[in-house]
Amino acid sequence: MGRFGIALAQQLVDQDKEVLAVDRHRSLVQKYADTLTHTVEADATDMEALRQLGADEFDSAVVGVGTSIESSVLIAANLVDLGVNQVWAKAINPTHGKILTRIGCHHVIYPEHDAGVRAAHLVSGQMMDFIKFDDDFAIVKMRPPKALQGKTIDESQPRKQHQVNVVGVKSPGKDFVYAQPDTVVSPGDTIVVSGDVSRLEYFADHA
Template identity: 85%
Template sequence: MGDRRQQRNRPVLVVGLGRFGIALAEQLIAQGKEVLAVERHRGLVQKYSDTLTHVLEADATDIEALRQIGADEFDSAVVGVGTSIESSVLIAVNLVDLGVKHVWAKAINPTHGKILKRIGCHHVIYPEHDAGVRAAHLVSGQMMDFIKFDDDFAIVKMRPPKDLQGKTIDQCQPRRRHGVNVVGVKSPGREFVYAQPDTLVSPGDTIIVSGDVTKLEHFAESA
């Protein structure tokens, strides 16, 4: 248990302070993580020196520069560089060669992502694509939030469809009728509760639903 807690509290190396990198670094810090940010452009280093606890000016495409800042001592590193595929790949392969256990990297397209995976990058992120998919679901229906996982499985936050309003989960039978599971219900002014067969769903509630993406879309369209 102690080892797991120690792993969660280990610092994270973030390379590149563009919009993605700075948002990531700030969120990690907000979650109580210690972050070392590395940026090659002096202006960005100066800009965020007061916002981030540890910011260093270095060229991460140079493996010796990474060694000098102790990159090989990190378990997790994120490559936020996306505008230059060459730089992104060089930084990622340097981190892999240094033995960083978990290297995350931003990819701007599938080809970029394929290269990153081929060189040994452990996790590839497509922030623009993922944001576009999420936004499409939010603007086209009743969904308030949308998180997709592998194999077309997703969890969504949404307003309850009319045939759920004023009824219990057992009366609505969302799994049998729609192929989705109502995981929880949040009523205004009340705490979130895990859905039980006798949980009543009111018109003003927010519900958390899981299931196949296509079935969730049909379920949301019935709202």
């Protein structure tokens, strides 16, 4: 129930998901007892403790331990052995991630690394938000480059000219709309664009 785990758990609760949060520290369990669906003081490295909590009845489990690789691996292994359908685990470095993958974790995430990559794109260019997928494909939010301003999508042809696709446009005070060939992009708009990371970087800074 550290910063990562609590942020994730609270967001899931906001999405009307039932959440069971487990931690060995009583103070943390008590602190979030009124915020989360269920909070339990227990040692998740203990297989029997997880069985008694009914961990195997949950569709997904997230291992958010970030201070002890040994504890993280033991907890993840327990959840995999219990047959939880989707086990997500936070890794603090590539070696840790490799171990988690080998013991059967379905998803390994690197929150610090991913946040750093995202921040680099936001700090160094015109992008306002950045989500990268595994195959160098990304979706970004940005101010429209000069090549699009005052033109329709059909006139600027971002797919043909820059190999990126304008997905949608958000004008000040208006709702987000999916981009159509006759959609006019104004200088004050915000656009959502998808494509290869390198193409998006060039498009954002040079188009």
